[in-house]
Amino acid sequence: MINLDTKYQFQEVENKWYSYWLKHNFFSSKPDHREPYTIVIPPPNVTGVLHMGHMLNNTIQDILIRFARMHGKNTCWVPGTDHASIATEAKVVAKLKSEGIEKSSLTREEFLKHAWEWKEKHGGIILEQLKKLGASCDWARTCFTMDPAYSESVIHVFVDLYNKGYIYKGTRIVNWDPQAKTALSDEEVIYRQEHSTLYFVKYFIDGTNDYIPVATTRPETILGDTALCVHPNDERYKKYHGKKVIIPLVNRVVPIITDEYVDPTFGTGALKVTPAHDPNDYELGLKHNLESIDVLNDDGTLNEHAQFFIGKDRFEARKLVAEELQKQGLLIKTEAYINNVGYSERTHVIIEPRISSQWFLRMKELAQPALENVMNDNIKLIPPKFKNTYKHWMENVKDWCISRQLWWGHRIPVWYIHNNPQEFVVAHNEQEALEKAKKKFPNITINDLYQDEDVLDTWFSSWLWPIAVFDGIRNPNNPDIRYYYPTNDLVTAPEILFFWVARMIIAGYEYMNDKPFRNVYLTGIVRDKIGRKMSKSLGNSPDPIDLMNRYGADGVRVGMLLCSPAGNDLLFDESLTEQGRNFSNKIWNAFRLIKLWEVDEHIEQPDYCKHAVLWFEQILNKTIINVKEDFEKYRLSEALMEIYKLFWDDFASWYLEIIKPPYGEKIDKTTYSVTLNYFDALLRLLHPFMPFITEELWHQLSHRNDGETIMNTQYPHAESFNQTLIAHMDEAKNIIAEIRNIRSEKNIPNKDFIPLFINSSVYHLNSLLPIIKKLANINEVAFSKPSVLSVSFLVGVVEYFIPLEKHVNIEEEVQKIEKEIAYYEGFLISIEKKLNNEQFISKAPKTVVENEIKKKNDAITKIQALKIQLEQLKSTKSI
């Protein structure tokens, strides 16, 4: 028996249908004759848990997939996870530490064993959570970036790009994370404005008592200074050109160099040069052949090159150096200063620019097709405003540092020979490495080879995602990759446009000679009610699972979407999911109403039903057409809002109220069956947004066989609609609202019948009168003016009267009408002004002018009618 509780109980419903969908393999996809529609999921971190960003992102993907499925496409949504080397390794290190185990006490193999155990235990929780959301992924295709096949693809790409000459080993200044002890890419550094101190320090000219003042925010790096630099045209320092200065504390004698790079207006106009600890100084060092002295260890403490404060942390050393400068009288003054400080995205410690030996990928040439094909819209970014940013980035692309000093990840396939960093081979595996090495050193054995310790940047594997999930790197001609590639839509956050999206495009053109996807839908960032980014540390992020438990997955999906225009951030508030839940409840109760009606086959269809049915068909078709357009433009929130209003306002508040049989009576068969069809269409329209409740009610609506599902039905389609019918119904709605308003003002109970007078000889809304009569509770309609005192109103150019002798307050009515006359007269004046303007008549298009004339005539008609009414009221009064 059907559960007809007045509240929709989503809990059992949602679990029941997800199992049903899985049992019948509705999500699985194999290449066939149909057109494919493919999305690859942006793989979340393997150890991650679901947050609101994922909720938004995956709701959108599921909507797109379900919409495509209902359009007969062979839909394939590939799920998976990313190994996320830094994030995961940091978590494993922290977990081991809590057990008293230091990473440094473990061998690489031991550590990786722990890491894999962690992955097996915590990995993929997030995918399970996505099921609760209703995500219709093809789970059999679940992919992990460190699966054996995937890893092979990554290594293959490294070897291939090396052989093509794109990968090289270089010594560069890189962003060093002293906690994770690894290099980071520029994109993994977050800059924040901070208050800091600018120290003014004396640098004495060698052999004199003269000094040049130098301003620095990092006095501890003084210990690694190897030059002083001034602008060549700076008059203050011209006399020192060619001389040498003595570095404070360490007393090293270094040259004074000149370079236009120096900004004479900043600080004192003199720049201390520390090539080992500042990217700009590094460039200067290369240019001027300066020595480079690295004074830091990899954990951010000072090393023996610093000479002082060896072993002290960099920030402590800063204080100590400043104190020592003060003591020696070398510190002139300090000033407060605001500068940008780089932080590690993962460990949140301050980044240290550091010289190190890393692997790089040359980007300029590879990026070319990726730039072109976005600029010419071969790949569309949605919204297109991101094209500018994309262009700027791709035109200034720098070589990509792809090595990371970590263990969790794809180990770099480089084998050094006899521990010589200059002598190495690049190979797919150890065996091949040995063969290659033997060509150089015939007597070599496996023990003479030593594999590079580093792993590859995580993005160096995820940039292959749309290809590698279909095994297209290793088997470029396999049926899957040929069928599913290029994929259709990618849904992701704008913050990883360069990290990930741009690089996938690059890899796509390099390895498939084609784009990886046609459209990139960039979602906004989910923020809280007052605009702060949701984060664990702020504690302002609701737990999605908890939300779904309280409001239902459908409710949360609706809530997320109601406020998420593409590319704009959305300010999430729990009240939105409440709105989503309330909508579920509305749908449920509308269903209950219909289901509780009893049909009498002998009743003829009443007139009000006939016209309601006709009208609803128009508004339904109109919405279907609008929704289609919205989807084409990826305006999913608007599509949902269209359907929401169609269901709540047009269907529930108007249509059902019109056709609802009077108390105790039954409904005619024709209206009932049409209504069931309408409800069915509404469910199908809603299904991509609210998969669970629509599946449930679709099954309750009529008998379905096992294996049937709403997700495999056709999405409603419409070609046209009758706008006049809709406009007429809008007019009828206004009339009904006016009458209801009069009832409430005059305290006339809804159940009391009243008559309606219409001052019109050829009335255009005759067919809608049965509806007006029913909803406004009118007992008779007369086409004339009433002879007794009445309240009147205008809809369009037609006057309506409700005779209400004792209820009418003449004074009030006179005032109301005078106000209306004044309004229309003002309106008339402005139109006449326009029409008397010759420029307007001659320059504006004909249709616009005609329209103005019509407006003018309508206004005159209305004013005349109102004036007559006014006269009559006044004469009544004088009697």
Place this chain on the structure above:
RNA sequence: GGGAGCUUAGCUCAGCUGGUUCAGAGCACCUGCCUUACAAGCAGGGGGUCAAUGGUUCGAAUCCAUUAGCUCCCA
């Protein structure tokens, strides 16, 4: 410092090619209703100098310029 974008009702946002879809939607708010689907509801209602100024035009929320405020990206 360089670049991009935004500013419309209390909040979140639509508003496409300048003109009847032009000042809109949802939520929130106010008033009255526990009316026989739904109070997670029903009926009705109020609310905006379209950031400011100037320009183009017969006509500007819409196009141009300047200013202010906010956001993001890059250095």
